[in-house]
Amino acid sequence: MGYTVGQVAAFAGVTVRTLHHYDRTGLLSPGERSPAGYRRYGDADLARLQQILFYRELGFPLEEIAVILRDPHADALGHLRERQRRLREEIARLERLAEVAEQAIEVQRTGVRLSPEERFEVFGEISFDLSYATEAQLKWRDSAAYREAMARAAGHGKEDWRRLMAEAAAWRTSLLAAFDAGEPADGERAMDLAEEHRRHLTRWFTPCPPDTHRRVADDLAADPRAFALLVPPSQQRPGLAAYVSKAIHANAARREAAGPDPEEQP
Amino acid sequence: MGYTVGQVAAFAGVTVRTLHHYDRTGLLSPGERSPAGYRRYGDADLARLQQILFYRELGFPLEEIAVILRDPHADALGHLRERQRRLREEIARLERLAEVAEQAIEVQRTGVRLSPEERFEVFGEISFDLSYATEAQLKWRDSAAYREAMARAAGHGKEDWRRLMAEAAAWRTSLLAAFDAGEPADGERAMDLAEEHRRHLTRWFTPCPPDTHRRVADDLAADPRAFALLVPPSQQRPGLAAYVSKAIHANAARREAAGPDPEEQP
DNA sequence: GCTTGACCCTCCCCTTACGTCAGGCCGCAG
DNA sequence: CTGCGGCCTGACGTAAGGGGAGGGTCAAGC
Known part of the structure; x- marks a missing residue:
């Protein structure tokens, strides 16, 4: 023994x-x-x-x-009960995480149809912020506009993305020029830039009536990660996000004031 | 900035x-x-x-x-998929643990109606092995005999347990005497001890026909934790568990050979 | 009697993702 | 000038062991 x-x-x-x-x-x-x-x-x-x-x-x-x-x-019983309670909590927590992971996978899988190399080639510095994209998906996946935007994004090929990004880059240049020149956010030049942004979204992602555009503007102002998709941090200036947001709101008001608007096709 | x-x-x-x-x-x-x-x-x-x-x-x-x-x-996507797979595994594992914990709680809660102090007073050294009891519950909870035994155990009060333990202690003394004296496991004295064990189970827990008793014997021989509930480690000798098991099997055979047996009530 | 290989012993450092001091520098208010 | 809050680096501690160094022990085969 x-x-x-x-x-x-x-x-x-x-x-x-x-x-x-x-x-x-x-x-x-x-x-x-x-x-x-x-x-x-x-x-x-x-x-x-x-x-x-x-x-x-x-x-x-x-x-x-x-x-x-x-x-x-x-008190073994007490310890066991406590332990079981924590096990259940942990299970619930992990289930939430698994859900987030699933959404993140969904975003990665359907968001952009490019290979990692192409993606890098096209997006370069503007890296795709998964944390924001996942949060956005969880927040907006029930919105029709969001779903259409994602579906169309998934349909774009490398050339589409290149053109789209070039367009966006040109727009950014104009935006920075206007901002640095001190143009007011509710002035005509800023509103025109906002309108251009709206047409960009409409052409590449989803039609963007004033209310939709306002929601986009609010998100840009509220979440730096959203704004970073529009203007990379290296090109940002203090107050720029708020400026863009204000311009979009002003433009939305202008368009509404102009009366009913038969959305012209691009 | x-x-x-x-x-x-x-x-x-x-x-x-x-x-x-x-x-x-x-x-x-x-x-x-x-x-x-x-x-x-x-x-x-x-x-x-x-x-x-x-x-x-x-x-x-x-x-x-x-x-x-x-x-x-x-390959963020690959990492995410892998991560999600492991999250799901972990969830499944925790769910199994929660089930075990629940069974353990069930065992503790209904197994014995005594307060911790009373339990200590009555059981003393023979500490209740929760790991074995839980495993037993998971293994046998669908058996009618097991359920009856647990229900009757739950009904016993402090005095019942004291009498029951005293009976068991006396039985152990006889068992050790027989074993140390070299009585064969299939001899009459050992079989009588097995029969006494059977009546003990019948009286305090559940009727115990030969087949049921054989299952109990096999478990005693196979699992030291089960045997420890019958004979505390300090009183054990090498081969004792096998000896008891063999005696029970011999006794079951003897009873069956004796022909149909109208289970007399205690 | 000697060697070999498997097994055992006791330190001691390493791991993750930080928490928690300890001792000292920096900047600003009174 | 003195406080006070914030910042710095460096070092040690955590839970549950993993891994290895350096050395003793055991049973077997020669």
């Missing part, structure tokens, strides 16, 4: 190092030692080990296991 | 130490430093931080995040 560390380890499915660890921390010290100092585990030790592994599998920290096993009065 | 660590930390919901950590490991180094050596984070740094936090929330290790962000060619 007396097993060595190796035997116990093989038999219980743990490593020798684990048994050493449990010995050193006092969680499970073998009943005796051989004259040479070898650990000798008895049946009682094995029984205790089994208890330990049971609680360990349930994810209890070793210290708490020690408490539970220390005195049989210990 | 340039935020200090404290500002970024407050604003992004992380601690200053976290930003220091990301800086040292190279995951996120601020664009510049003030003359005095203060970290100055720019908008591009904030954008990167947001990316980092997104992947971190999904449970990616920081090193993997660094790889994903290092070059935009990186």
Whole structure:
């Protein structure tokens, strides 16, 4: 009667190092030692080990296991209930994460049809911010405009993206010129830039009536990640996002004031 | 344009130490430093931080995040899929654990009606092995005999348990005497002890026809934790569990050979 | 009696993603 | 000039062991 560390380890499915660890921390010290100092585990030790592994599998920290096993009065039931509550919380948390991951995959998979190399070639510095895209997907996936925009984006090929990006770059240049020249955000030149942005969205993604455009503007002003898709951080200036947003609002008001607007096709 | 660590930390919901950590490991180094050596984070740094936090929330290790962000060619989609697969595995694992925990709670709650103090008083050294009891519950909860045994156990009060344990202690003394005297496991004395065990089970837990008793015997021989409930480790001898099991099998055969048996009531 | 190989021992450092000091510099208000 | 809050670096600690160095022990074969 007396097993060595190796035997116990093989038999219980743990490593020798684990048994050493449990010995050193006092969680499970073998009943005796051989004259040479070898650990000798008895049946009682094995029984205790089994208890330990049971609680360990349930994810209890070793210290708490020690408490539970220390005195049989210990409130094992309470510990178990608490543990189960936390297990359920953890499950719920992981389920939320899995959902986010799924949306992120969805965004990556359908968002752009390009290969990673093409994507890099076309987008360059403007890296696709997955965290924002995923959040946007979770926020707007029930909106028809969003779905159409994504579907059309998925349909674009490399050449489409190149043209689209060139257009956007030219627009950015004009925007920065107007902003740096001190043009007012509700002035004509800024409103014209906003209108150009609207037509850009309409042509490449989805028709963009005033209300839709206002929602876009609000998001640009509220979330730097959204604005970064429009103007890369290296070209930004303080107040630029708010400026663009204000211009879009002004342009939306102008268009509404101009009366009913038979959306002309591009 | 340039935020200090404290500002970024407050604003992004992380601690200053976290930003220091990301800086040292190279995951996120601020664009510049003030003359005095203060970290100055720019908008591009904030954008990167947001990316980092997104992947971190999904449970990616920081090193993997660094790889994903290092070059935009990186296969973010592949990483995400892999991550989601592991999230699902983890969810399944936790669900199994929650089930085990629930069974363990069930065992503790209904198994014995005593308070922790009473339980200690009555059971003393023979500590209730939750890992075995839970496994037994998962294995046998569909058996009618098991359910009856648990229900009757739950009905016993402190006095019942005391009498029951006293009976068991006397039985153990006889068992050890027979075993130490070298009585054969299939001899009359051992079979009588097995029969006594059977009547004990019948009286306190559930009627125990030969087949049921054989299953109990097999479990006693196979699982040291089961046997420990019958004979505490301190009183065990090598081969004792097998001896008891064999005696029960012999007794079952004897009873069956004796012909149909109108189970007398106790 | 000697060697070999498997097994055992005790330190001791390493891991993740930071938390928590300790000791000292920087910048601004009174 | 003194405080005070914020910043810096550096070092140690965490949970549950992993991995290895350096050295002792055991059983078997020669």
